[in-house]
Amino acid sequence: MAIDTQPGHRLDKRPSGNGPPPVIRRLVLDNGALLALVAMVILMAVLSGNFFTTTNIVNVGVQASVTAILAYGVTFAIVSGGIDLSVGSVAAFSAVMLGWFTTNQGVPVFFGVILAILVGTACGLVNGLLIAYGKLPPFIATLAMLSAARGLAQVVSEGAPIALPDSLSWVGENLNDYIATPVLIMIAMGLIAGLVLMRTYSGRSMYAIGGNEEAARLSGIRVQRQKIIVYALVGAFAAVAGIVLASRLVSAQPNAAEGYELDAIAAVVIGGASLAGGVGKASGTLIGALILAVLRNGLNLLDVSAFWQQVVIGAVIALAVLLDTLRRRA
Amino acid sequence: MEGIRKVFPGVVALDGVDFDLRAGEVHVLLGENGAGKSTLIKILSGVYRADGGRVLQNGRPVRVAGAEAAEKLGIAAIHQEFNLVPHLSIAENLFLGRQPRRYGLLDRKKMEADAAVLLQRVGVDAPPRTPVRELGIAGRQMVEIAKALSLRARVLIMDEPTAVLTAEEVNRLFAIVRKLRSEGVGIVFITHHLEEIPQIGDRVTVLRDGRSVGQVPASAPEDELVQQMVGRSIEQQYPRDTGRVTPSAQPLLRVTGLRRAGVFHDIHFEVRAGEVVGVAGLVGAGRTEVARAVFGADPYDAGTVEVLGKRLPGHNVSAALASGLGLVPEDRKGQGLVLGSSIQENLGLVTLRKATRGGLVDRAAQKRDAGRIAERMAVRMAGLDQHVGTLSGGNQQKVVIGKWLLAQSRVLILDEPTRGIDVGAKVEIYQLINELTASGHAVLMISSDLPEVLGMSDRVLVMSQGRIAGELTAREATQDAVMALAVGTSAHGANEMEDSPRGH
Structure with missing residues (x-):
C-alpha cells in the first residue's frame, strides 16, 4: 500500500519474472479464499466418506447461513472503515421480539417479521447515531450495543425461550432433499448485499469513506448520514439472521447467537476485506462463511474435539489474513 | 549503485x-x-x-x-x-x-x-x-x-x-x-x-x-x-497571458467579512468568470484555512460566501458543491484521493449522487464519463481500474481536478495544485487552468511557489497573519511587492506564524 510513485506511463511492459505465468499467479492470488474453499471441500471429501453426501452438503449450507447473513452486514461496517460487534446480540434481540410480537401479542407472523427487522434496524440506527453524531469509535458504540441488546433480549423474554408460531417453522426447514430455506435466504441476502455494495450510492460511499473519509467528505459525500445508513443496514441483516436462527430452533432464545459476531468478523476477513476499510466484497464474505462451516462440519465428521476445532479455526483465520497480506505485497 | x-x-x-x-x-x-x-x-x-x-x-x-x-x-x-x-x-x-x-x-x-x-x-x-x-x-x-x-x-x-x-x-x-x-x-x-x-x-x-x-x-x-x-525543452513555463480579464465580468465567487476567531479576519474578495486569482503568503498565514471555510469544509464565525450571487450556508460541503464550487485540497493523498480505489471511482466521487437513480448508481455512465475526462486530461494510466495510489503525483492531481470537471464546477479552489509535481505535469496543469478560465470558469489558486503565483494569476491576494494584507494586479505583482506584503508590518510576528504547526 505504501508504493506511492511509480511511473504510470510505461504500460506496455509486463513483469518478466520466473515462476508461473502472471495470469495464473494473479488468478490464484485474487481468488485465494475461493481456492481454499475448494481445496478444503476436496480434502474433507477424501478424508471422510460422509462429507460429500447430499444431506451433509445441505447441512453445511444451513450451518453457514446464519453466520453468512450476519457477516454480510458486518461487511458493510468493515468496508466503511468501522466494525460492528453487536450483531449477535441484535440478532437474538430481534428474534426475541419476533417471538414476543407473534406468540405473546398475537401479531400476524408476516407483520411480526417486519417488526423484528425494524427492531434490528433500530438497534443499528442507535449504533449509527452514536458513531456519526456522538463521535464514538465504532468499536465502543457497538460494544455497548452488544451488551445492551443482549440485556433487552433477556428482559423481554424474562430469560426464557419464547416458542415461535408453527407457521414460521418453514423458514428454518428444508424444502426437499436438495434445497433448504436458510440457504435460499442466505443467497438472497447475499445478492442484496452485493447489490448494495456494488450498485448503490450508499455502497459506493462505503468504499470511499472506508478508503479515505476526509476525501469522501470533501467530495460531497454526507459521511455522517451514510454511516447511520451503514449501521442501520447491519442491524437489519442481523435481524434477518436472528429470524433464521430462531426458526431453525423453533423458538426465540435470549442467549442465542452469543459470540457469533466473532464468526461474522472472521468470515468477512477470510473473505478478503481489510479491517482498515475500503476493501471487501459480499461474495468474499459468503466464501469466508462457507469456509468456516466446512471446517466445523468436516472436523466434526472426523471426530476432532470441539477444543481442537477452535485451535484449527484460529489458525485458519491467521492463515487467511497472512495470505491476503502476501497478495497485497505481490 | x-x-x-x-x-x-x-x-x-x-x-x-x-x-x-x-x-x-x-x-x-x-x-x-x-x-x-x-x-x-x-x-x-x-x-x-x-x-x-x-x-x-x-x-x-x-x-x-x-x-x-x-x-x-x-x-x-x-x-x-x-x-x-x-x-x-x-x-x-x-x-x-x-x-x-x-x-x-x-x-x-x-x-x-x-x-x-x-x-x-x-x-x-x-x-x-x-x-x-x-x-x-x-x-x-x-x-x-x-x-x-x-x-x-x-x-x-x-x-x-x-x-x-x-x-x-x-x-x-x-x-x-x-x-x-x-x-x-x-x-x-x-x-x-x-x-x-x-x-x-x-x-x-x-x-x-x-x-x-x-x-x-x-x-x-x-x-x-x-x-x-x-527530454524536450519547455517553451514557456507559465503559459498564461495574465491580466486580460475585463473588470465587468460576472463575479462567480464573492466572499465578504469572513472571520474565524484567531485564524482569519476581514476576508473580502471576488473571483470573476475567466479569472485566476492567486493567493500568496507565508505558510501559516491562513490561506488554506480560508479556502476550507469558503468551501464549507470547516466552520466560520462571521461573514458570507456567495457563489453566482447565491449565499451559501456555512460548514456545508454539499451546498458548496451544488452551487458549483470545487476544492482541490492541499494534501492530495490525505484529502484529495481514495488511494486504494480505482481512477474511475475517484473521478466519479463528486458526481456519484447525480449518477444515482432510485438508489442505484449508473455505473456504465460513470465509466463513460470517467473515460472521457481521463482522456481529456491525458491521465497516464494502464486503465480506468488502476488504483490511483500507483499513479505519479502529477497524474494523481489530474484525477483530483478531473472529478470537479466532471461535476461541472464553475469555481475551482486549487490549494497548492502543483506541489510535489514535476515540471512537465505542472505545465499541463497550467494549460488546464487556462482552458478552464477560457471557458468561463473562475479559479482561486493558493500557492507557496511565488513564480507560479506571479506567472499564472490575473490578480494576487497576499495574506499575512490571517488577513488579506493587500491585492495586486498582475502588473503590480512582483516578488518583492508580494513578499513585502506577506511579511507584513511585523516581521517578527510573521516568523512566529511560520513556525506554528499547520492544523491537520
Whole structure:
C-alpha cells in the first residue's frame, strides 16, 4: 500500500519474472479464499466418506447461513472503515421480539417479521447515531450495543425461550432433499448485499469513506448520514439472521447467537476485506462463511474435539489474513 | 549503485540506473515524478530490494536487505512523510528503539542530555521534552536530521526536503546541509526546485523514465536541466497571458467579512468568470484555512460566501458543491484521493449522487464519463481500474481536478495544485487552468511557489497573519511587492506564524 510513485506511463511492459505465468499467479492470488474453499471441500471429501453426501452438503449450507447473513452486514461496517460487534446480540434481540410480537401479542407472523427487522434496524440506527453524531469509535458504540441488546433480549423474554408460531417453522426447514430455506435466504441476502455494495450510492460511499473519509467528505459525500445508513443496514441483516436462527430452533432464545459476531468478523476477513476499510466484497464474505462451516462440519465428521476445532479455526483465520497480506505485497 | 533494476507488476520502475556518491558532497537527484527517484532511494535505504544491479560501498559490494541493514551501513533517509511519533517527546523520537538504559530502565536524563546536543547541532532550540506534535513541519524535519546524525549516518538521503518549507526555513536547512557536507557526510538531495540546485548541489544526476540519462555539475543552466529531465525543452513555463480579464465580468465567487476567531479576519474578495486569482503568503498565514471555510469544509464565525450571487450556508460541503464550487485540497493523498480505489471511482466521487437513480448508481455512465475526462486530461494510466495510489503525483492531481470537471464546477479552489509535481505535469496543469478560465470558469489558486503565483494569476491576494494584507494586479505583482506584503508590518510576528504547526 505504501508504493506511492511509480511511473504510470510505461504500460506496455509486463513483469518478466520466473515462476508461473502472471495470469495464473494473479488468478490464484485474487481468488485465494475461493481456492481454499475448494481445496478444503476436496480434502474433507477424501478424508471422510460422509462429507460429500447430499444431506451433509445441505447441512453445511444451513450451518453457514446464519453466520453468512450476519457477516454480510458486518461487511458493510468493515468496508466503511468501522466494525460492528453487536450483531449477535441484535440478532437474538430481534428474534426475541419476533417471538414476543407473534406468540405473546398475537401479531400476524408476516407483520411480526417486519417488526423484528425494524427492531434490528433500530438497534443499528442507535449504533449509527452514536458513531456519526456522538463521535464514538465504532468499536465502543457497538460494544455497548452488544451488551445492551443482549440485556433487552433477556428482559423481554424474562430469560426464557419464547416458542415461535408453527407457521414460521418453514423458514428454518428444508424444502426437499436438495434445497433448504436458510440457504435460499442466505443467497438472497447475499445478492442484496452485493447489490448494495456494488450498485448503490450508499455502497459506493462505503468504499470511499472506508478508503479515505476526509476525501469522501470533501467530495460531497454526507459521511455522517451514510454511516447511520451503514449501521442501520447491519442491524437489519442481523435481524434477518436472528429470524433464521430462531426458526431453525423453533423458538426465540435470549442467549442465542452469543459470540457469533466473532464468526461474522472472521468470515468477512477470510473473505478478503481489510479491517482498515475500503476493501471487501459480499461474495468474499459468503466464501469466508462457507469456509468456516466446512471446517466445523468436516472436523466434526472426523471426530476432532470441539477444543481442537477452535485451535484449527484460529489458525485458519491467521492463515487467511497472512495470505491476503502476501497478495497485497505481490 | 550500478545497473539498478526494479520491476513492479506492470511497470519497469528502474532500468539500469547508475549513481555514485562521494563523501562530503551534495548530489542532487533530479527527474520528473515517476522517473524513478523515489524507487531508487527506497532501494538505497532498504525499503525495496533491487531486481538487478548492485550497490557498492567503499568499492565493496553490500546488500541493503532492510532498514536495519541500511542503518548499519550508515545510510539514513528522510522521507517526505516523516517517521515520527507525534505524541512522544523529541528525545524519545530521536532514540526510539535504542533508548539509553540503566539497570534495565530508561535513562531519561542521559537521553535528554544527548538529545539536547543533537538538537543544538541542527539548530533547534526547543527543549528535548517537547512533544513532536508541537513542532512545525520545519522543526520535525530537523528532528529527523538529528536522528540521522545520532545514527552516525555517512549517507543522508533527503527526499524533497524543501517542498514544505518557507524561504527562510529553506535557508536554515541549507546551512545545516552545508555543515554536514563539510563534516564529510554524503548527501543525496531530491528537489523539484531547480533554482535550489546551484545553491546547494555539487553534482546532478538526472533520471528519466527509470534510466539515468545524464550527470552534470550543479552549475549547469536550468534550461539544460529541464531539457534533460523531460527530454524536450519547455517553451514557456507559465503559459498564461495574465491580466486580460475585463473588470465587468460576472463575479462567480464573492466572499465578504469572513472571520474565524484567531485564524482569519476581514476576508473580502471576488473571483470573476475567466479569472485566476492567486493567493500568496507565508505558510501559516491562513490561506488554506480560508479556502476550507469558503468551501464549507470547516466552520466560520462571521461573514458570507456567495457563489453566482447565491449565499451559501456555512460548514456545508454539499451546498458548496451544488452551487458549483470545487476544492482541490492541499494534501492530495490525505484529502484529495481514495488511494486504494480505482481512477474511475475517484473521478466519479463528486458526481456519484447525480449518477444515482432510485438508489442505484449508473455505473456504465460513470465509466463513460470517467473515460472521457481521463482522456481529456491525458491521465497516464494502464486503465480506468488502476488504483490511483500507483499513479505519479502529477497524474494523481489530474484525477483530483478531473472529478470537479466532471461535476461541472464553475469555481475551482486549487490549494497548492502543483506541489510535489514535476515540471512537465505542472505545465499541463497550467494549460488546464487556462482552458478552464477560457471557458468561463473562475479559479482561486493558493500557492507557496511565488513564480507560479506571479506567472499564472490575473490578480494576487497576499495574506499575512490571517488577513488579506493587500491585492495586486498582475502588473503590480512582483516578488518583492508580494513578499513585502506577506511579511507584513511585523516581521517578527510573521516568523512566529511560520513556525506554528499547520492544523491537520
